[in-house]
Amino acid sequence: MNRRTALMMLPALAGLRAPAVLAQGRYPDRPIRLIIPFAAGGSNDIVGRVIAEGMGARLGQSFVVENRGGAGGVLGNEAVAQSPKDGYTLLLGGSGSFLISSLVQPKLSYDIIRDFAPVGFIGNAPNVITVNPKVEARGMGELRDLARRAKPPLSYASPGVGTTGHVLGALLALEFGAEMEHIPYRGTGPAITDVLAGRVQILTNAAAPLRPHIASGGLRALAVAAPRRLDFLPEVPTTVEQGFPKVLSSTWYGILGPAGMPEDRVAALHAALNATLADAAAKQRLAEEGVEIEASPSPADYARFIEADRTRWQEVVTRANIRAE
Template identity: 70%
Template sequence: MRRRTALALIPALCVPPARRAAAQATFPDRPLRMVIPFTAGGSNDIVGRMIAEGMGTRLGQSVIVENRGGAGGVIGSEAVARAPKDGYTFLLGGSGSFLISSLVQPRVPYDIIRDFAPIGFIGAAPAVIAVNPRVAATTLAELRGLARSGGTPVSYASPGVGTTGHLLGALMAQVFGAEMDHVPYRGTGPAMTDVIAGRVQVITNAAAPFLPHIAAGTLRALAVASPRRLAILPDVPTTAEAGFPDILSATWYGLLAPAGTPPDRIATLHAALAATLADGSVQRRLAEEGAEVEPSPQPADFGRYIAEDRARWQQVVTRTNIRAE
C-alpha cells in the first residue's frame, strides 16, 4: 500500500466503530411492518393503525400494517417471532392474542418471553362487568350472592373459549366461590346481543362497546375490573371498591419485536412509541376506545409486566383447565 493512501485512511480508521456504523446505516431507512394478529376492523386494528401512523411520522418512514388473523393470534405472533431480527417487523401484542392465547392454545410454536423483545406498553382498556338489567344484582356483592344462592348457575357470555372474557368469568367464579356457566360466542357482538336479550346474564368487555347500551339502560354496569375508575364511566365503582380487589382484568396493548433485535433499534422504536403516546390527539382517540395510555419508561418495564401478568393468568388456567378448542 502506498504511504499516501495509508495516510488518507488514518482519519477513517480513527473514527469510533459506533460512529462508522451510524454513518453506514441509519435506522430506519425503509418502511417498517406492524403485524396485527387480527382481521381488520376490530379494536386491535383501530389501536394498531393509530400507533402505526404516529410512529411512522416520528420515524420518517411508513409503518405498514399487516393483518394476520387466525388461531387466536398465534399465526400473526409466530410471523413476527420468525421475522428477521432487524427492527423492521414488530407485533401489536395484546392480553388475549399474545398472552392468554399462549396459555390456552393447544400448540403454540413460540415462547412469549424467550422469542420476543419488548418495545413498549401502549395502554389498557379495563374490563367492565355488566349484566342484563333484569338480573337481580346491582352490585358485585349481589351478583356473588346470586351465584351462591344454590339455584340455576349464573351464566356469563364471552367472545370465545380461551379469550380474556372467558378467563375473567372463570376468575370471578373462583373469587365468588360459586359455579358459573360459560357460554362462548364467536365474537363480542353476538355475545352482547344475547345478554341484552336476556338469554345470558353476565358479560365482561372493554367499555367502548358497552357505552351506548349502558346509556340506553339495556345493560347495567356493576364494576370496572381495574384499580382506578374509568373517566368514561365515572359512576361505576372499581372491583376493589366493591370488595373484590383480586378481580382485575384489562385488554392491554403493546409492541414487541423478534428476540435478538439490536437494543439500539429497540430504543429507537420505543422512543417513537413514547412520542406518539404523548400526543394529545392520540390519547383522546385511545380514550374513545376505552383505553388508558400507560407508556412504559423502558422496554424492560413492559417485559416485566408481561411476565407478571402471565403468572397471574396461568394460575386461573391451571385451576380451571381452560383450553381453546
C-alpha cells in the first residue's frame, strides 16, 4: 500500500452512476469550464480531457476545456482562484503545476490551501529514475556511489525549475549526500533529447514519455520512485526495494475549484469524478498515460492529501534552497 492509498482508501465506486449524480438538482444548467495549466497535447491535456468527457456525461452538461499554460502552471491556477465561486470553473491540479510551483515561486496571488476547494484526486503516475546508458550505474546504490565521487558533479535534467523532475533530482542529491547539477529545460521533450545524447546524465519523469526510450535502450531505468513496481515496467525495481524508502515521487492529478463553492455542488462534482474513474474506458485511457487511479473517498480526503504532500516537499525545497527566478 503506497502513501496515497494510506491517506485515501479507494471508495466503493460501483454505486456512483449517472442517475445518482443527476439527482443533485438543477446544477449544472450550463457548460462547465475546465482549465488545464499546460498547452494542448501533453499528458496533462490528455488526462484532463478524459476527465472532462466523463464528468460531462454524468452531469448531463458539456465541459469546455481551456488550455492556459505559462509560468509553470501559475497562470491557470490564478485564473481559477479568481473565478466566480459557483462551480462552473474548475482546475486540473498537478503535483508540479499546482503544489510544487507554490513552494518555489517567490510571489503568488493565491494560496493553494486557502483559495481553492478540492473536489477529488484522480491518480498518480510514479516517476522513473533513468540515466544515459553510458553512466556506469545499474541501480540506486551504484548511482549514489558514482554521484559521491563524480568530478565534475553528475547532472540531472528536468522540464523546468520547480517541476516534479526538479525536486526529485534535488531529493536524490540530498539522499545521496552528493552534489548534483540541475539542468532545467523548457519541457520534457528537450530534456529527454539531451539525456539521450549524453549531454546530461540523469532524468526523472513520469513513465509514459520515457517508456519508448527505455524499451529501445536509449535510456536505462534504474528505479521507480514508488513503493511498488509499475505494471508496464515490471522489471524495474522500486526505490524502496533498493533501500531508499524516502525517494518517493509521482506526477499526480486532481480536480479543484475556487474556495467558497457551495458544498452540494462540490459533492456533485466529486461524485461525477469518481463515477468517471470507475468507468472501464476511462481507466484504460488513463492507464495509457501511466496514471494509477486513486479516487478519493471525499473532497476532504483530497484536501488532507494536498496538505501532507505540501509538507513533505516543503522540506526538500527548503533543504535544497530551490527558488524560481
